[in-house]
Amino acid sequence: MESQMLRASLEKLKKNGELMICDVAVDPKFELGAVLKYYKNERPILFNRVRGSNIPVVGALFGNRKIYYDMLGIHHEERIAKFADAIANPKPAKLVRDGPVMENIITRNIDLERMLPTPTFHEKDSSSFITAGMLVIRDPDTGRNYISIRRFQINGGNEMSILIASPLLRRQFERLESKNKPLEVAIVLGYDYSLLLASQISSETYGVDKYEIDSALRGEPLELVKCHTVDLEVPAYAEYVFEGMIVPNKREDEGPFGELMGYYGPKGSHPIVEIKAVMHRNNPIFQTAFPCREEHLSNGLIREVELYSDVKRLVDVRDVNVTIGGGCRFHGVVSINKKSEGDGKSAIIGALSSSKDLKHVVIVDRDINIFKNEDVELAIATRVQSSKDIVIIPDALGSGLDPSHNIRGVTDKLGIDATKPLGDEGINFSRACIPHFEEININKYFPNI
């Protein structure tokens, strides 16, 4: 269905006035990324002229919450129920015989560097990187489709390096590797909002077929075609599919690479992918993701489902925000309907147990807007007494994307109960308001401005 994948998204973004188009020639080395970064990766941009290539590049598609909701056709308030429902009720994808991604199939003389306008983003990056590549494998244990975004360093010829950060994927590959067998992969570019969201669900936690989650989310079967050289299925309307294998018992230098928190991940010895075939649409569009916090919004949206569910086990939760500032993983703000003294602390327990990555959480009352930093700060400034309201759990397991964790190998977790007391004491926290403030028509007072 032409309504699926990147081209359909670009059409809709254009119609909504959300797509910026750059017709000035840009250098894929540093310049393209600089333009994306200037807009904080929240403005989707199509670069029609990229030096050294005749292939357009699109980036910053997925870093803005409002655009994400619009593209999924949902409202903020319904997101958690909708995503949780898709995870709980997967729907089958549909295998079709043919699709636009098969319009061109290349199996010889594959030179990825020459073929693609792959950007280099940061000064010390070891090479150019495919940063938005969706890795497709078949889970060797369950036979389910396992998709996730990974980074791929362009090495020359038909070879890329892959950083396998996921313990599950690493185990799966190493099991095959111990028998000197490769892991068949496909890398997809040119997906859309629904498929990216589905890809961010943890395989380890849910053990689901992520294509089926996508079909449930989009409300119609995701259309798939068979790959040309590997036993995998890929979206029929994608822009590019790179087919190949992670080679056993071979490692090459990968990195340094400027990662999402704005630090360089170090050089290391990592597996390589050999590409055997490239399928692409006519006039393909190359999809990229500037490595930064905003680009991980889709990951944060899934973490919000987990944070919400884990706090809900204990208290009446209203809404949650896994913030962009915290890399869509380290920081959570939770709004609760406090009903008993102790709810704030219980919410901290639920929140910090929701993910090893969640490092700091603030619990607030319903009158605080958790998407407004000043409002959250007001709650911390006026409702917290440190001797009572701060919980610190020393030496827990944290995230390898946090250098302060990596130095020690463990991380301290912090919960701040910024809720006000119930009962008579709560009256001191009634917020001053002006009746009908929201309805004020300011033009009436300053007609000439």
Ligand SMILES: Cc1cc2nc3c(=O)[nH]c(=O)nc-3n(C[C@H](O)[C@H](O)[C@H](O)COP(=O)(O)O)c2cc1C
């Ligand atoms: C733009 C973007 C880039 C990402 N880059 C990587 C990466 O380079 N390596 C990695 O392990 N995860 C990366 N991720 C996160 C994984 O795709 C994500 O954690 C996914 O859920 C992994 O699936 P799994 O938990 O089932 O293994 C990225 C996510 C996004 C949105």
